Amino acid sequence: MKGRLKGHHARNIYIFTMTALSAFLFQNCGTQTSNTTVSPENPSGNPTQLVYNNLTFGTYPHKVDIILPPNRDANTRAVVMIHGGGGLKENFAYALGFKNTSEGVYNSNSDAVDGYIEDFLAQHNVALIFAQGQALPAKPESYTWSNTIMNSGQNDVAFLQLLAQELRQTWNFTKVYLSGHSMGGVMTNRMWCQSPTTFDGYGSISGPLSNQLYSSCNPSVKKPYIHITGLNDRILQIVEDPTVGPNINHATDTTLTLDSLTRTLGGVAFVHSAPEFRNELVSYSWRANLMCAETASAKVYSPIGTNWKTATQENCGGNLKMVQLKNRDHCSGNRAGEDSYKCDVAMTTTGTTEILDILVDFFE
Secondary structure, three states: OOOOOOOOOOOOOOOOOOOOHHHOOOOOOOOOOOOOOOOOOOOOOOOOOOEEEEEOOOOOOOOEEEEOOOOOOOOOEEEEEEOOOOOOHHHHHHHOOOOOOOOOOOOOOOOOOOOOOHHHHHHHOEEEEEEOOEOOOOOOOOOEOOOOOEOOOOOHHHHHHHHHHHHHHOOOOOOEEEEEEOHHHHHHHHHHHHOOOOOOOEEEEOOOOEHHHHOOOOOOOOOOEEEEEEOEEOOOOEEOOHHHOOOOOOOOOOEEOOOHHHHHHHHHHEOOOOOOEEOHHHHHHHHHHHHHOOOOOOOEEEOOOOOOOEEEEEEHHHOEEEEEEOOOOOOOOEOOOOOOOOOOOOOOEOOOOHHHHHHHHHHO
């Protein structure tokens, strides 16, 4: 894999407050710093600062971290990353294999970006932008996005529109993409449906289209879209192996329902009745027809044979893609020595930028 980590320490990160709410969370725990006012670097120059912490845009409360590659230029692309339900942006970076620990703030020294994979950013010439979701006062620990399944108490469509605008006009990125995990992926789908011109491409990880949006989703522009999912997803009840949990093989169901504990822990933050999701494994054919009037392509397995690890479908000249990961759970994790249950593990294999590789390669 590209972008090898430096000194990556395996550890559990999915702890929701001080209880067993990890089944609901994508990430938690971390420290936020005060807002910083900055002047973006000249994109054609060699930036002296690579990390910007907790920026705000307009009147929105969302804090945003911007991580630039060394030797940024006019062709550098920006990928906005939005976390799952209950998550924190700092831990999303860790879960993607992009920092050494889940705690604390980003290092902002100009000469050493500790915990970041500078060679990954330089190789792809990409900047990563991590945005923090918000929470209802009645459920303050449930950081999320207003994606028609959950409610953050904010107009997140307008926030993401402003963020994309600022990244283009003030930070001088010519290409800006959106990607999210879990409830962040559901929000990514909402933007793909309802605000398709905001970003140049969209990527969802374990976050399918909401059942409510499916009936009305007909974007004026069909932008590139990729979906990455674990086939042993016990949060969304897609289980390929009936021995791993009580929910057996919903892979062919048209709709999907959250597991009951997740729903209970989210409480009033959930605004959509069950079933909440359209199953991406089934609705891929709908999206292929919607985007380019094609029939869903056959799966390509890698490696070939019964020991395959990924199954990939591509349509619409490569503008539509789905990657299915065998034996992976909701967070698609595979870290040695860590529990593989639901979101108690990170999304990437130790020492790699596995999920980021798939996303960034698609956006290229």
